[in-house]
Amino acid sequence: MSQLAPPSVRLLVCGNADRGDDGAALSAVATLLPALPASLLERLEVRRCGHLRVEDLLDVREGEVAVVVDAAVGIAPGHVITLPIRSIVGDEASPTPRSSHELPVDQVLGLADALREGGLPEGSFVGIGGRRFGYGRPLSRSVRLNMATFQAAIASELSRLAGVANGPTRSA
Amino acid sequence: MHADDGTVAVGEPVAEREFKVGYLTRVEGEGTLEVRVRGREVIEARLKIFEAPRYFERLVVGRSGDEVIDIVARICGICPIAYQMSAVHGFEDLYGVEVDPAVRALRRLLYCGEWIQSHALHVYLLHAPDFLGYPSALAMAADHRAVVEQGLALKRVGNRLIAALGGRPVHPISVRIGGFSRTPRRRELDELRRELDTAVEQSLATVRLVASWDPPALDHPQPLVAMRHPTEYPYNDGRIVSSDGLDLAPGAWGDAFAERQVEDTHALHARTHDGRAYLLGPTARITLAAGQLHPLAADALAATGLQDAIRVNVHRSIVARAVELLHACAEARDLIDAYRPPAEPRVPFTPRPGVAAWSTEAPRGLLHHRYEVDELGHVTKAQIVPPTSQNQGAIEADLAAFAPTVLDLPHAEATHQMEMLIRAYDPCISCATHFLDLRIVGDRGEERTG
Numbered sequence: 334m335s336q337l338a339p340p341s342v343r344l345l346v347c348g349n350a351d352r353g354d355d356g357a358a359l360s361a362v363a364t365l366l367p368a369l370p371a372s373l374l375e376r377l378e379v380r381r382c383g384h385l386r387v388e389d390l391l392d393v394r395e396g397e398v399a400v401v402v403d404a405a406v407g408i409a410p411g412h413v414i415t416l417p418i419r420s421i422v423g424d425e426a427s428p429t430p431r432s433s434h435e436l437p438v439d440q441v442l443g444l445a446d447a448l449r450e451g452g453l454p455e456g457s458f459v460g461i462g463g464r465r466f467g468y469g470r471p472l473s474r475s476v477r478l479n480m481a482t483f484q485a486a487i488a489s490e491l492s493r494l495a496g497v498a499n500g501p502t503r504s505a
Numbered sequence: 506m507h508a509d510d511g512t513v514a515v516g517e518p519v520a521e522r523e524f525k526v527g528y529l530t531r532v533e534g535e536g537t538l539e540v541r542v543r544g545r546e547v548i549e550a551r552l553k554i555f556e557a558p559r560y561f562e563r564l565v566v567g568r569s570g571d572e573v574i575d576i577v578a579r580i581c582g583i584c585p586i587a588y589q590m591s592a593v594h595g596f597e598d599l600y601g602v603e604v605d606p607a608v609r610a611l612r613r614l615l616y617c618g619e620w621i622q623s624h625a626l627h628v629y630l631l632h633a634p635d636f637l638g639y640p641s642a643l644a645m646a647a648d649h650r651a652v653v654e655q656g657l658a659l660k661r662v663g664n665r666l667i668a669a670l671g672g673r674p675v676h677p678i679s680v681r682i683g684g685f686s687r688t689p690r691r692r693e694l695d696e697l698r699r700e701l702d703t704a705v706e707q708s709l710a711t712v713r714l715v716a717s718w719d720p721p722a723l724d725h726p727q728p729l730v731a732m733r734h735p736t737e738y739p740y741n742d743g744r745i746v747s748s749d750g751l752d753l754a755p756g757a758w759g760d761a762f763a764e765r766q767v768e769d770t771h772a773l774h775a776r777t778h779d780g781r782a783y784l785l786g787p788t789a790r791i792t793l794a795a796g797q798l799h800p801l802a803a804d805a806l807a808a809t810g811l812q813d814a815i816r817v818n819v820h821r822s823i824v825a826r827a828v829e830l831l832h833a834c835a836e837a838r839d840l841i842d843a844y845r846p847p848a849e850p851r852v853p854f855t856p857r858p859g860v861a862a863w864s865t866e867a868p869r870g871l872l873h874h875r876y877e878v879d880e881l882g883h884v885t886k887a888q889i890v891p892p893t894s895q896n897q898g899a900i901e902a903d904l905a906a907f908a909p910t911v912l913d914l915p916h917a918e919a920t921h922q923m924e925m926l927i928r929a930y931d932p933c934i935s936c937a938t939h940f941l942d943l944r945i946v947g948d949r950g951e952e953r954t955g
């Protein structure tokens with residue numbers, strides 16, 4: 334029996350399913366994962382983050398890549414964007430993942446960049462613009478209509494980065 | 506004299522100054538600070554909370570106790586355990602449930618995890634930049650990398666404790682009426698036990714570090730309220746006590762306190778029945794329950810020589826919080842050492858009608874829940890009183906006392922120091938915004954409330 338390769342892509346799924354479009358990433362990933370090929374799934378480590386924390390990024394091991402998936406404000410509702418994680422740091426015009434807790438995302442990314450050996454991990458932020466984030470609200474129509482596009486963007490980044498990643502070279 | 510509504514009596518009209526922070530930073534949630542001063546007198550000091558209200562008390566109506574425990578955990582990403590604990594203890598008290606002593610210990614361990622991550626977050630990433638002269642933790646990290654790394658290391662231990670016991674680090678799911686859905690095996694805690702050895706040393710260093718920082722001067726003692734237990738530092742059990750001699754059962758918060766709506770804020774304010782503000786949280790706990798601190802924490806507090814200073818200057822709350830961080834790490838280590846898994850993770854219970862009410866100590870202070878329950882065990886009415894809404898009155902009273910002492914500073918610096926005072930309370934504004942009375946007026950003018 335062959336040994337599985339260690340996970341090399343860290344999928345960080347952010348958001349709160351109770352808060353309208355804030356649950357977009359959770360919803361997208363929940364239905365996307367079963368459809369991914371086994372060869373890709375075995376390379377994934379999926380973490381549910383709630384809000385993105387510095388520790389989530391520090392935990393990404395050397396040789397691993399990260400895909401951060403979240404709803405975002407600052408872009409049109411339903412619009413899907415893919416950005417290198419490293420490009421978000423210090424760019425005030427970047428879309429802002431929606432979170433009202435802990436540190437603002439620019440602080441999270443900046444601290445991870447400053448404290449993690451080698452700086453921020455290579456990887457991508459895949460976001461979808463949200464319209465409403467109130468408790469007890471369903472996903473907005475803008476997000477629902479673009480969910481397939483969002484999932485395709487996530488799957489594309491996972492596939493691309495799984496080909497790039499070397500796999501972990503040291504334990505966390 | 507500072508009146509109950511946050512204003513002070515004034516004399517002849519003189520020039521007014523206004524200090525405003527339009528969006529408070531390094532606090533959880535969204536709020537503003539407004540202070541108006543005439544001459545040297547404060548005529549208005551307000552913490553205005555504009556984060557949208559969230560109506561959790563309506564969301565739990567019709568739900569069973571176990572459903573309530575899962576729902577209220579969603580109120581806060583920083584202190585979900587506190588919400589679960591106040592709820593679960595209330596229901597267990599109503600239903601006459603006696604949990605296994607090992608389950609009780611695990612709940613204390615879970616609470617330790619929450620205190621560790623919450624206090625480490627606030628001490629190192631939110632509050633420390635004020636003392637070291639930086640606008641943010643990110644800016645501070647450039648010059649004080651080791652300080653930030655130590656804070657993150659401590660926070661990670663708290664996260665891991667919550668994940669190990671609660672099923673996941675945010676919005677945990679394992680707490681049930683009668684116990685847990687699952688309890689860990691002893692060996693699952695071994696690695697955490699080793700990490701706690703380091704965490705105890707790091708938190709002891711934290712106490713020494715923050716005690717060496719000079720805060721702005723303030724001498725403003727306020728009435729203090731906290732839980733107190735005869736043999737334990739207060740987490741999830743004890744009685745509600747105050748510096749004025751109050752002594753209530755944990756479910757009897759309403760006998761001494763009440764909430765009321767205040768203009769310009771999305772959170773209810775709580776006061777004593779005679780209208781006084783009061784202070785909750787680390788300052789209140791280490792003053793009212795100092796005798797139950799872990800010996801390591803008690804010694805560390807004594808070594809700072811700051812216990813009296815903490816009592817009168819909320820800027821010193823960072824020292825109290827660090828002492829509690831040490832307490833939580835040391836007690837967590839002791840609890841793991843003594844842990845033996847219970848025979849069953851939970852005991853059965855039978856719902857019965859009545860009032861399920863309890864208070865526990867969230868990292869920011871006393872958190873009270875009260876649920877009216879029908880014969881099927883479903884909630885018919887709920888009241889959730891978080892620490893930040895109770896502390897709002899104390900925050901505004903402290904602002905009114907503090908503002909005159911910084912009027913001679915440049916305007917921006919004076920404003921910054923007032924914002925810093927609010928941060929000293931570690932307010933969780935997001936928690937505080939689900940308590941408004943909701944009034945819906947229909948097309949025909951009919952009203953519904955919730």
